[in-house]
Amino acid sequence: MLKLNEEQQINDIQGILALRPDVENIIDEVWQNGFETIFYLGIGGTYASALQIEAYVRGKSELPIYVQHAAEYYTTGNKRLTKDSLVILSSVTGTTEEVVKAVDEINKIGATLIGFIDQADSLLAKKCDYVITYPNPGTEQIKFFMTADRLMYKNGEFVDYEEYYSDLDQYLPYGLVEAEKQADDFALTFAEKHRHDTMHYFIAAGNQWGACYSYAMCYWEEQSWLRSKSIHAAEFLHGTLEIVDETTAVTVFLGEDEQRPLAERVKKLLPRICGNYTFIDTRDCVVPGISQKYRGRVLSFLLMHAVTQRIDAHVEKLNCHPLDIRRYYRQFDY
16 A cells, blocks of 8 residues: 555554553653643644643543643743643654744753653653653654653543553554554545645644644645645634635544534535535444543544545655655754
8 A cells, every 4th residue: 555564554553552561650750740731742743742632631630731832832832831830742853943943942941841752862862851752753643642641640530541552562563553454545535635735724623633734734735735725623613714705725634522512513514615625534444442431532543544544645656746845944043
């Protein structure tokens, strides 16, 4: 299958899940030392992953968890981020300028920093109190979720923690590969139809929102050079609705968490005003072995990524545009 190395992908996911004992040791030590607030720090794709965490824990935990955009922090600061804060971040190269500058300011305050840094000897790795290295770009979602889950477990808010991760360890690596296989025919049809769109609107809610935000910006715009926009399903009625007509390309991500009804509301409306819509529903992806009660936690957005990853592979081939080529990003100073 195009750009799908099954063995490598299974090994990659198993490797990420194998980080859990390291995550647990760090979180348990931080918990013992105490903290007042928790911040997930990011920019671009990692900021999108942080948004997923905030949506994920909002209705499940009393922990004071916040999202902090790196560039906004080093320009504006945040009085809630203090020496008694825990800051969690992720970086592939460990050199992202905005994150480095934000971390320098955070270190002046004295907050505790946990970094998932793919390059162990990088600048950011040297600036964090705790570092976990796993050189597999694009996996910060699972790493971020593991920290949030352990924090909620320590706070007495995730009693099924061990059972849940037992399911993931056993079934997730193979399930995601099978999900990609299931999605391939759909993805090819979608890519053939939309690879030259002049504009494409992606809509989502809940822990799908961060994935939608990232997909429109980091994948369609940055990697494929296709114009797109992400819209939160709760805001679709307020503005975007008025520019949709029968030809507008609109795709709705439907997940399985508490905010699914917001996406379903858009799904119900679109056929009345649009003739160019697509619904991608993770409920259509079958992953044997993982309990239904856990699908809305982490599996749902990972399944969505399995589908969109198939779309990207076909768009790349059909448009003859390698996804690792950039016009401007990291090509000159900004």
